[in-house]
Amino acid sequence: YWQEASHEGVRQDLAFAQALVETGFFRFGGDVKPEQNNFCGLGTTGGGVKGAHFKTPEIGVRAHIQHLLAYTTQKHPSTKIVDPRYDLAHAIRLERGLCDTWYKLNGTWAMSPNYSEKIMGVWQRMLGIEAVETKSEKYKNEHDKKDNKVKEEVNTTEDQHKMRELVDELLKKNK
Template identity: 35%
Template sequence: MRILGPSPVGVTLATVKALLPALGATPRFVNEMAGPLWTAAEKYAVYPPGVLAQAFKETKGGAYGGQVKPEHCNTAGLKLRYPGLYPETSGDQPQAHAQFPSWEVGAEAHVQHLRAYTGCLVTGHLNVDPRWVFVVGKYRIETFEELGGKWAPSPSYGTELVAIANQLIGA
């Protein structure tokens, strides 16, 4: 499944939001996170169902439960630009993760980060992804499947995203 590109014909935010509860998405994910994620994905020409699938996986459907807290408005678990600069920002502590002022900004950072993996720079917009500099030019991938072992250490990470995205489009 390509990272860059539009949604399939007939697949809209409304159709995807209708399927999210059956996957176990929280009301937060459906009502607060999905819209900004979809909008950011369309703005940067990144495949919207794939973005929602990744955010769903990273946030446990909006339930969170890990070191990243909902109040971080961080939909992808992005770390700070320089985690570990201070003792409280090292490892997997909450303070080591980027915090955004809104779901809209967090979604933009998430999508910009995915776009950086494809080698595409953000132009014409403020870059809010704190980690893009460590990704762009280091990786050059085209599909969500290729994120396995790069974005996350798990080699099955990308195929898990594709499976979720396929459920979101009713495939």
């Protein structure tokens, strides 16, 4: 999501929050199945309609980002269009008005009158999650701490040496 959204100037965190809402936090469970790589419900209308299928997760994410562009801006995607509904969605939004806020997706992207509130709620919860340190980060941080400890020990030894010299000088002057 970070790569694809960055290419198009779309907020990565909000697009990802939308994917979490659309997929039930990637548990799916609705009409779209995980193997479809359809993270935004493209082409689903309920009642068992499966919607679009994308060969890879990357292409599925790209289609999601492109669909957001179709709803929100006059500019075309900078990448080759993979969203099968892009032209139709873009034409409709140009005719009826672009969604220049997430709130305007209510009743347009999804029929729910609280659709954007669901996305914003997930996004706010994302902001409150503490980052988890990976094993490689933990290893690096432990080694950084060890390196800093060695540097501190060296600095402490040097400071102690300088302090002794200063004390010796003061003692000599006062004799």
